[in-house]
Amino acid sequence: MISVTIIIVLGIIMIVAGIVALHLKNLLAAIITAGAISLLASVIYLILGSPDVAMTEASIGSGLTTIIFLYALNRVRKENKDD
């Protein structure tokens, strides 16, 4: 029962974070929010009993994708400055 409550709370936080990430004007903050959603999703997978998927989600979703988005944002900013 406790795990179900935790999952519901985490799910609500994820939905709110998703909406916030859409409406944030600051792109850096939006990228970090999107990474946090993946981190919460990995916690949910762990509670549901699938550590394999949780590891993939934590490492790829919240780690690598966030970094790649940050690099992409950096490149876009640089190219905008050059024009």
Added chain:
Amino acid sequence: MIKKILIIFAMLGLFIVFLPLITNFEFSQNLSELASKYVRGSVDELNSQNVVTSVIVTYRGLDTLGEVTVLFLATAGIGFLLKKKNKKSKKRVASEILQTASSFLVALIVLLGVYIFTHGHLTPGGGFQGGVIIATAFLLLLLSDVNMKFNHTILQVVESFSGAFYVVIGIIGLVLTVGFLNSKIIPLGEYGTLFSAGTIPIIYSLIGLKVGSELTNILDTMRGE
């Protein structure tokens, strides 16, 4: 205004479509026929503790080969489309804390990645997770030293060797036993030890090396110059 109403209607429609998933949901106590065959076969036939790994590497091995190919194509596309600029831009030197911590942590993170993909058949995790963890170690190197340059020849050799050897193992399975990527071509060993489960640890190590080198390549290309 109309746009917002349409969005709300679309969301309501999705809610109604997915409502049966919540209301009609039942916990099934028994595994389906296929699932129980996989669970039993993983222990009895393949000697692998981690059922997920034996499904990914052996029972659904062709899908995993496809996934690895997709990742390879993505890497090739990024490398092709994003050209490096040779323009000199001022680089900020990393802080002392980051430099000291990264020189200490990189080896440990690589070791963790290697542990995860070599123990894929015993504990949760496997080639993809281990490869990503190795790539994050190299990311730490890139962040701490702005002038860091990777040897792309080594990355390419590791990547193509592991990819080719993966396919070769699959074809050996086709020739010696009954199926492509069959893991029973070498002795299965003792259940629960590191050298068990046939070719599963070998294949997962190859996948780990391949994913690690590809993602390092992506990070290096995205960083630009």
